[in-house]
Amino acid sequence: MSKFTKKKGNELPPVSTASLPDIVFMLLFFFMVVTVMRDTELKVEQNLPKANQIEKLKKDRSVFIFAGKPSLQYRKNFGEEGRIQIGDKFTDISNIGLALTEARGKLNPELQSKVVVAIKVDDDTNTGLVTDIKEKLRQLNMVKIIYITASGDPIDQ
Amino acid sequence: MAKRAAPEVNAGSMADIAFLLLIFFLVTTTIETDTGINRKLPPIEDNEEDVIIKQKNIFTVLLNGKDQLLVEDELMELKDIRKAAVEFLDNGGDGTCSYCRGKKDPGSSDNPDKAIISLKNERETSYKMYISVQNELVAAYNFLRDRESNRLYGWNFSEVKKDIDAGTYLGDVTDARAKLKEVQLLFPLKLSEAEPKKN
Numbered sequence: 612m613s614k615f616t617k618k619k620g621n622e623l624p625p626v627s628t629a630s631l632p633d634i635v636f637m638l639l640f641f642f643m644v645v646t647v648m649r650d651t652e653l654k655v656e657q658n659l660p661k662a663n664q665i666e667k668l669k670k671d672r673s674v675f676i677f678a679g680k681p682s683l684q685y686r687k688n689f690g691e692e693g694r695i696q697i698g699d700k701f702t703d704i705s706n707i708g709l710a711l712t713e714a715r716g717k718l719n720p721e722l723q724s725k726v727v728v729a730i731k732v733d734d735d736t737n738t739g740l741v742t743d744i745k746e747k748l749r750q751l752n753m754v755k756i757i758y759i760t761a762s763g764d765p766i767d768q
Numbered sequence: 769m770a771k772r773a774a775p776e777v778n779a780g781s782m783a784d785i786a787f788l789l790l791i792f793f794l795v796t797t798t799i800e801t802d803t804g805i806n807r808k809l810p811p812i813e814d815n816e817e818d819v820i821i822k823q824k825n826i827f828t829v830l831l832n833g834k835d836q837l838l839v840e841d842e843l844m845e846l847k848d849i850r851k852a853a854v855e856f857l858d859n860g861g862d863g864t865c866s867y868c869r870g871k872k873d874p875g876s877s878d879n880p881d882k883a884i885i886s887l888k889n890e891r892e893t894s895y896k897m898y899i900s901v902q903n904e905l906v907a908a909y910n911f912l913r914d915r916e917s918n919r920l921y922g923w924n925f926s927e928v929k930k931d932i933d934a935g936t937y938l939g940d941v942t943d944a945r946a947k948l949k950e951v952q953l954l955f956p957l958k959l960s961e962a963e964p965k966k967n
Contacts, residue, residue, distance in 0.1 A: 632779070635786040642793035660896040662903035664910055664926075667933050668802040729802065738898045739891030745961075749809050758899055759804040765900035766847050 655679035655696050660734040661763030668729055668757055672722040674714040676707070678740055679733025693736040695744065707747045715753075731759040805902055810960075825877050827856045827885045831901060833892030846900055853908035857883050857955060867916060867954060880912075884958045902959075909957050917951045925951050 656679045677696040681689040685701075695702050697710040715726050728748055732741055748756065829849070830838040837844045839852055857880050860868030865879040877883035885905055889898055910926050917925040928944055931937040937944060 632783040639790040646797045660899040664903050664906040665803040666806050732895050734896035736895045738889050738893040738895055749812050754809040757804040757806050759802050765903050
């Protein structure tokens, strides 16, 4: 009779975790592929202003100009006035041309004529600095610009 | 002597190792997409001819160093500027604009093609305010373009443009692009950013 009582039907077999590493690896590879390590180190503060009438930036044809107050660790040497950063270093307004041409040279040759200058400026900066940049860009004939903003409603900020 | 089979490597901790790596990449990943307001600067021209534009066709926006707005010689709050700009652009004073629904006030702009918004700022103006004003002015154009594209084709200009840019537009992209151009021409964006006042 023991033949029949031995079997306990209500005990669930444990869930197999053998495929767990595979699942985790799949996720891992996804994140490894999409991760981009930052190539420029920001030396200025960047709290972007908010706007809602925005368009997406085409990254393959853009060069970046950062501007704003120097970050805390650079205040001692560079003061509190708004500064311009292109690539990895602080740039003077008169050197923008050289730095931008260099940055443009790194783009895909077909897209170099369609270059868009992305202006990333901290919201606590005087517009005068931006005007200087714009004036310089006109002289360089790089007239397509985009003011990088965060998305949000500007009225209730 | 019989060869001993090599013992199997224990793969039990594989999941832990993979998790560790996964968490590292999860934390370091920033999927960033930059967005912003597109603008084209006027190129420098050699022959600086003075073009005469009627005062009524210019919508002057002054932004001073204390972030106060003066629109058409009146103090204005940021939230009201969009409506004022829409009224100005949509006015259609000379009657040549068949799609305008404005008041046809002879003291305001003749038609959208002639209407120019002039934004002047001072050097001390904060960038935050400057972008906010730019945003509101672009919003006024987008509002009117949305209205016209809805009337002509039954879709919103800004939504379709966004879809095309993102590559998610379902349908004929070249056809939609041509239509976008048409709508754009109904309300061409004429926003002049003059050099700021020296003081």
